[in-house]
Amino acid sequence: MNKILLICKREYLTRVKKKSFLIMTIVGPLLIALVYGVSIWLAMNEETTDSEKNIVVFDESKFFNGKLEDAKKIHFHFSEKSTVDIEKQKLKESDDYGILYIPSTFSPDNPKGIYLYSLSQPGILIQDFIEKQIKQIVEDVKFEREGINRATLEKIKTKINIKTIKLTEKGEERGSAGAALAIGMISALMIYIFIFLYGVQVMRGVLEEKTSRIIEVLVSSVKPFQLMMGKIVGIAAVGLTQFLLWVILSAAVTSAISGFYGNKFKEKIPLNEIQKNEGIENVEINEESVSGFLSAFSTVNYPLVLGSFLFYFLGGYLLYSALFAAIGSAVDAESETQQFMLPVTIPLILAMVMIQFILKNPDGPVAFWFSIIPLTSPVIMMMRIPFGVPVFDLVLSMCLLVLGFLGSVWLASRVFRVGILMWGKKVTPRELFKWFFYR
Numbered sequence: 001m002n003k004i005l006l007i008c009k010r011e012y013l014t015r016v017k018k019k020s021f022l023i024m025t026i027v028g029p030l031l032i033a034l035v036y037g038v039s040i041w042l043a044m045n046e047e048t049t050d051s052e053k054n055i056v057v058f059d060e061s062k063f064f065n066g067k068l069e070d071a072k073k074i075h076f077h078f079s080e081k082s083t084v085d086i087e088k089q090k091l092k093e094s095d096d097y098g099i100l101y102i103p104s105t106f107s108p109d110n111p112k113g114i115y116l117y118s119l120s121q122p123g124i125l126i127q128d129f130i131e132k133q134i135k136q137i138v139e140d141v142k143f144e145r146e147g148i149n150r151a152t153l154e155k156i157k158t159k160i161n162i163k164t165i166k167l168t169e170k171g172e173e174r175g176s177a178g179a180a181l182a183i184g185m186i187s188a189l190m191i192y193i194f195i196f197l198y199g200v201q202v203m204r205g206v207l208e209e210k211t212s213r214i215i216e217v218l219v220s221s222v223k224p225f226q227l228m229m230g231k232i233v234g235i236a237a238v239g240l241t242q243f244l245l246w247v248i249l250s251a252a253v254t255s256a257i258s259g260f261y262g263n264k265f266k267e268k269i270p271l272n273e274i275q276k277n278e279g280i281e282n283v284e285i286n287e288e289s290v291s292g293f294l295s296a297f298s299t300v301n302y303p304l305v306l307g308s309f310l311f312y313f314l315g316g317y318l319l320y321s322a323l324f325a326a327i328g329s330a331v332d333a334e335s336e337t338q339q340f341m342l343p344v345t346i347p348l349i350l351a352m353v354m355i356q357f358i359l360k361n362p363d364g365p366v367a368f369w370f371s372i373i374p375l376t377s378p379v380i381m382m383m384r385i386p387f388g389v390p391v392f393d394l395v396l397s398m399c400l401l402v403l404g405f406l407g408s409v410w411l412a413s414r415v416f417r418v419g420i421l422m423w424g425k426k427v428t429p430r431e432l433f434k435w436f437f438y439r
Contacts, residue, residue, distance in 0.1 A: 003221075003226045004229050004230045004233070005230075007226065007227060007230025007234065008230045008231075008234040008237065009234070010234065011205070011230060011231055011234025011235055011238070012234045012235075012237045015238045016241065021238070021242070025242055025246070025249075026249070028246050028249075028250075029246055029249035029252075029253050032250050032253070033250070033253035052073050052075065053073060053074050053075070053097035053098075054075050054077060054096045054097055055076050055077070055096065055097055055098050055099070055116075055130075056077050056078075056091075056096050056098070056099045056100070057076050057077065057079065057099075057100045057102070058078075058082075058083075058099060059100075059102040060101075060102060060103055060104035060106075061102050061104050061105070063102065063137075064102060064134070064137060065078060066078075067137050068134075068137075071129060074126065074129060077096075084099065084101045087099050091117065091118075091119065092119070097118055098116055098117055098118030098119075098122065099117040099118075100114070100115075100116050100130065101115045101116075102114050108138050108142050108145075116130065180386035180388075181359065181386075184382065184385070184386045187305065187309050187382040187383070187386075188352070188379045188382045188383045190309075191309070191312060191313050191316055191378050191379055191382055192348065192351070192352055192379055194239060194243065194317065195316050195317050195320050196348075197239070198235055198236070198239035198321065199317060199320045199321045199323075199324040201235050201238075201239075202232055202235050202324045202325050202328065203327050203337065204328065204334070205235065205328070206420070207329075207333075210329060210332070210419075210420055211332065211333075215227070215420050224420060225413045225416070225417070227416075227420075228322070228325050228409075228416045229409070232318060232325060232409075233318075236314060236317055236318060236321070240314070243313075304385065305385055305386060308382065308385050309382060311398060312381060312382050313378070315378060315398075315401040315402065315405060316378030316379075316401070318409075319374060319375070319378075319404050319405045320345075320348065320408075322405070322408040322409045322411075322412040323344045323408055323412055324341075324344070325412055326412035326413075326415040326416050326419070327340045327341060327344065329416045329419030329420045330419040330422070330427050331427065336426070336427075340432075347373075347376050348375070348379065351370065351375075351376040351378075351379035351380050354366070354380065355380070358370065358380060358384065359383075362383070362384050362387040363384075363387075363389075367380065367384055371383075371397050372393065372396050372397045373400070374401045374403070374404025374405070374407075375404065377397045377400070377401050381394070414436045414438070415432060415435050418435045419435070
């Protein structure tokens with residue numbers, strides 16, 4: 001045990017003292033803050049960066065004459081003295097953004113054949129703005145023809161907002177599906193990224209020491225199993241340290257940016273201006289909806305989420321890093337690791353793919369089985385926990401993950417003890433399988 005702790009301490013201190021670790025620990029949160037700040041700054045300065053767009057309307061049906069309304073930076077100009085082919089030739093030499101062509105066959109009952117020609121691919125907002133205007137004009141004509149008053153119809157429309165609250169067995173209220181979805185997705189994605197990030201570090205660490213022949217000196221003093229466990233636990237401590245520092249620094253920096261830009265952002269881009277620019281109608285954002293959004297997150301059981309995240313982060317990392325260590329010991333170059341990494345990482349990739357199906361039924365049989373299988377449980381169970389999972393499911397998943405880690409360590413140690421001393425020989429999957437039975 002003492003030798004494992006010594007190796008763990010060596011791995012931890014060696015990596016923590018590296019300039020690359022210190023730089024990435026500081027630069028990581030700054031990059032997050034930079035992306036966050038730049039996105040806010042661009043949104044605040046969108047009015048000055050977005051150019052005016054003049055669209056020539058060639059309406060052969062005469063249906064939309066004088067009916068299309070301009071937005072703040074989108075202007076319509078009707079053309080009647082030429083053909084659409086001539087207008088397309090003029091577009092290359094003019095400052096117009098595009099041509100909206102409406103054929104003579106257009107009618108409210110046959111709203112087809114409309115084209116928007118432009119020299120650059122139109123953005124989705126421009127297309128959506130034009131489509132909504134045309135849709136509303138056509139609907140107004142149909143309403144008038146059927147004797148329906150649009151104003152009356154708009155009054156009849158009712159917006160229903162159902163707040164989903166899960167009741168526990170003790171009668172406690174838990175957060176809404178939206179809050180659970182956001183927290184679950186973020187947690188699952190972070191575990192997926194960190195398992196790959198630090199698991200590969202274990203593999204590279206073993207591979208570097210094997211190729212430099214340092215590992216041959218180390219195994220003369222410690223057992224291969226002790227060496228492998230020391231590396232796995234030491235790098236786990238490095239990853240956990242860096243992760244906690246990232247969380248603290250990122251929260252501090254983004255909070256400072258939010259406080260600096262918060263009021264300016266609200267003043268710079270009021271809601272009604274966004275609606276006018278993008279053609280958005282009937283959008284209601286008030287204090288009640290904002291408070292409801294915040295209250296949904298306040299009902300989440302954060303101690304359970306954070307505790308489970310740390311457990312599944314460490315459990316998933318330890319399980320996969322043991323397998324990565326075995327891969328690093330079995331090859332002589334990093335280019336040879338791909339053939340062995342794919343079978344190991346398929347369950348983890350499958351877990352990310354299955355998230356979309358888990359969201360449809362977080363308590364279904366598919367979600368249950370994927371959340372207790374050790375190779376997929378770190379991602380899937382973290383996706384389920386914010387929605388609320390039975391205690392039995394959670395305890396069973398944790399126990400199986402611990403057993404899965406012990407099993408992966410045993411398998412990896414069988415490969416590790418042989419592979420670290422193998423040199424200059426290409427290892428095949430068949431030969432790798434034989435190593436499990438060597439004494």
